[in-house]
Amino acid sequence: MAGMFELFVDPESAFRFRLTAPDGTIMAVSKPFDTKMDAVAGIAAVREYAGMGLIADQCTTSTNAAAPAACDDSAGQPADAQRVPKIDFHTRARAVRRAVSGPRWAGAIHNLS
Secondary structure (H helix, E strand, O other): OOOEEEEEEOOOOOEEEEEEOOOOOEEEEOOOEOOHHHHHHHHHHHHHHHOOOOOOOOOOOOOOOOOOOOOOOOOOOOOOOOOOOOOOHHHHHHHHHHHHHOOOOOOOOOOOO
């Protein structure tokens, strides 16, 4: 089950939304919006941009983080196993979105005779 966006009015009478996990945990809270339509547009933007979003580490220190262990991708795989090439996820996501939405001219009426 996917998370859910909850639209609400905060104590300062501004519209906000929060993203909740299936277990009810609040994962994110939006900035305040002046109108309900702006908040709904914010939800649409989060859906569009966050699905395949990259991670940008802006941390200056990592006091609680342990050093990453060395990773060998070939561990446990036979020597002749085919490797999957790295792909550009944004390009792939755009292609999937286009395939799902169908051709852009789908609503047009054409007389092919």
